[in-house]
Amino acid sequence: MASDPRLGTGGSVIVDVEKGLGGQDLGRRTSMTLVPSPHPDRPASLASLAQLEDGHSHKTFAEKKEAEEEEIAYPGETEEAIERDEEEEFPDGGLRAWLIVAGGCSITVASFGYVNTWGIFQAYYSEHLMPDVSPSQISWIGSIQYSFNFFPGLIMGRLFDLGYFRVPLFTASCFILAVTFLVAQCTEYWQFLLGQGFALGLASGFMSGPTVAVVGHWFKKRRAMAFGIVAAGSSVGGLVFPIVVSRLLPQLGFPWTMRILGLILMVFIIFANLVCPSIMPLTQSSKVPQTLRRRLPPINVSGGILNLKAFKRQEYTLYTAATFVAFLGLFTGLTYLNSDAVSNGLSPEFSMYLTGIANGSSGFGRVLSGIFSDWVGPINILIPFNLLTAIITFAWPYATTEPSIIVIAVLYGFASGAYAGLTAAPIANMGAVGDMGRRIGMTFTLAGFAALCGPPLAGAIHDRYDSYRPVGIYAGCCVLVSTALLILSKKAALGRFWGKF
Numbered sequence: 001m002a003s004d005p006r007l008g009t010g011g012s013v014i015v016d017v018e019k020g021l022g023g024q025d026l027g028r029r030t031s032m033t034l035v036p037s038p039h040p041d042r043p044a045s046l047a048s049l050a051q052l053e054d055g056h057s058h059k060t061f062a063e064k065k066e067a068e069e070e071e072i073a074y075p076g077e078t079e080e081a082i083e084r085d086e087e088e089e090f091p092d093g094g095l096r097a098w099l100i101v102a103g104g105c106s107i108t109v110a111s112f113g114y115v116n117t118w119g120i121f122q123a124y125y126s127e128h129l130m131p132d133v134s135p136s137q138i139s140w141i142g143s144i145q146y147s148f149n150f151f152p153g154l155i156m157g158r159l160f161d162l163g164y165f166r167v168p169l170f171t172a173s174c175f176i177l178a179v180t181f182l183v184a185q186c187t188e189y190w191q192f193l194l195g196q197g198f199a200l201g202l203a204s205g206f207m208s209g210p211t212v213a214v215v216g217h218w219f220k221k222r223r224a225m226a227f228g229i230v231a232a233g234s235s236v237g238g239l240v241f242p243i244v245v246s247r248l249l250p251q252l253g254f255p256w257t258m259r260i261l262g263l264i265l266m267v268f269i270i271f272a273n274l275v276c277p278s279i280m281p282l283t284q285s286s287k288v289p290q291t292l293r294r295r296l297p298p299i300n301v302s303g304g305i306l307n308l309k310a311f312k313r314q315e316y317t318l319y320t321a322a323t324f325v326a327f328l329g330l331f332t333g334l335t336y337l338n339s340d341a342v343s344n345g346l347s348p349e350f351s352m353y354l355t356g357i358a359n360g361s362s363g364f365g366r367v368l369s370g371i372f373s374d375w376v377g378p379i380n381i382l383i384p385f386n387l388l389t390a391i392i393t394f395a396w397p398y399a400t401t402e403p404s405i406i407v408i409a410v411l412y413g414f415a416s417g418a419y420a421g422l423t424a425a426p427i428a429n430m431g432a433v434g435d436m437g438r439r440i441g442m443t444f445t446l447a448g449f450a451a452l453c454g455p456p457l458a459g460a461i462h463d464r465y466d467s468y469r470p471v472g473i474y475a476g477c478c479v480l481v482s483t484a485l486l487i488l489s490k491k492a493a494l495g496r497f498w499g500k501f
Contacts, residue, residue: 090220091295097218101226103291104211105233106272107169110176110265111204112420113237115149116334118142119355120242123338124249125192127348133189135339136459141197143455146331148201149208150448156209157441158305161434163298165210172206173269177262179203184258209444212424213437217295224378224425228370231421235366235413238359240264246352296433307438314492316430319379320443322485326386326419327450329478332458332471333396333412334358337405340468344400357406358413365417370425377500378425379490385418386483393476397468423447426489426501454478 091097118141125138159168179199186192212227219226241261248257274291311317337358341351365385373381392412399405424440431439458471490501 090218092219092222097226099291100215100218100293101229103272103274104215104230105236106268107207107211107292108230108233109237110173110268110272111208112149112231112234113359114176114241114261114265115145115201115204116234116238116359117241117245117355118145119334119336119338119358120245120352121196122335123342123348123351124245124254126339127342129187129254130189130192134459134463135336136456136463137189139335139455139459141192142335143331143452144193144197145201145204146455147448147450147452148198149205150444150451152202152205153209153441153444153448154305154438155441156206157213157437157439157444160210160213160294160437161298163294165214165292165294168206169210169292170273172203173273176200176203176207177266177269180258180262180265184255184262209441210437211292212428213440214292214294216424216428216433216436222374223428224373224422225367225370227425227428228366228368228373228421231366231370231417232363234420235359235361235363235417237268238362239356242352242356242359246349246356298434305438306442307435310431310435310439310442313430315489316427316439318485318489318492319426319430320446322482322489323423323443323447324450325478325485326482327447328454328457329393329475329482330389330416330419331451331454332475333393333416335455336458336462336468336471337396337409337412340397341405343468344405346402346405350402354405354409358409361410361413362417362420365414366421369418369422373422373425378422378429379486379501382419382422382426383483383486383490385415386479386486389415389419390476390479390483393479394472397472430493 122135122138122142125133125141126135130138156168159165179195183192183195183200186195211230215226215230216223241264244261244264245257248260252260272291311320334355337354338351341354342348369381369385389412392408392415396408396412399408423444427440427443428436454475458475461470461474462468464470487497490499491497493501
């Protein structure tokens, strides 16, 4: 207690003190107030301004909790998860970590690599199996397949954060094999739509969704490079499968081509689900070492399958918007590259190789962008690569000869590969690892709606104008707008337009 003769019986005087009562050093200048006593015979009391403000604000419990969460760097995430990220040491290499990358690469071969083969099926269905069905209708099969690679991300991301990984992965792996063998028996449009569209896309999404998150458990400084290598599996599948399909279709027919494709998928799926006790010694965290497994224990963060408070971070919101807009146009070239070549008078045999060429080139873009993004930041890599993708997309419909369309396929695959490989890398850096699966799941689910609508919209534009040039303008503008949103996301994160991010 302290008294001041200047107070009398009313009013208050605010004084700055560097010494507490009894002469104890406070270590900083602190604003204090001398509060008058309502009784003349009692001294005034000394209190801090913060205490007075708290007493007079009458904040509710919800308001106080919200204020406390706003002080946390990552809204909606627990302090436990954030503290673990700050204290945790990531392997960033070693046999165990690179084995995880190899397993993740195998998953992307069998999921995204398989789905990226759609371009050759689009052309084959239009020419042979369903010549009476319009290209825009057939493209719905591919767009559903693309989009369902991302829709399960919301559920799988949350399950992964809670610790569920191996059982969903194995179940989806068995399902994608079964669907592939069933598609071999399809003859009608609605059968392909249900089988190759919904079922295959859903199985692929449940496989690939948590794979990126599990790789994030093992890498931090080299995380973008690891993501790029895992994503390169998509290019391996996208290169090998079109060549296999184009060679086998004329010789064996559609049913046996799909069965052989299923057997090839089985090799990669078995490796990804492999249990390999001879490769690594037993550890406390895993009794039996596996090709793909978690490293960090799950943290039951609040909020269920959604963490809507993550959208309070402007950079995350803008990046999610950029991904959504990009996916409206990013898959257009890959979907219609073969059909455009045939419409320009090029042979169907030649056009079948364009999807493989683009996917093979995409692998180099994914790996190189991942390596360099660890040095300069993933968004700093995505911005120029996205801009290059937009320019090539505008130019694509004007390529009418074999040499020119090969150049377009190589450049388009290389440039677009960066976004495909680094989509999750910026998201992983926008919060704690314990909530990474949920953040990636939310972004991927929203992007799935864009992947669903993009190719059919492009097909409808082609049907309206009977030309792929308006399609190129539509897709190029989508990627261009996405680039602008990436720049704004970086500005929101750093407060400036330059710097590593």
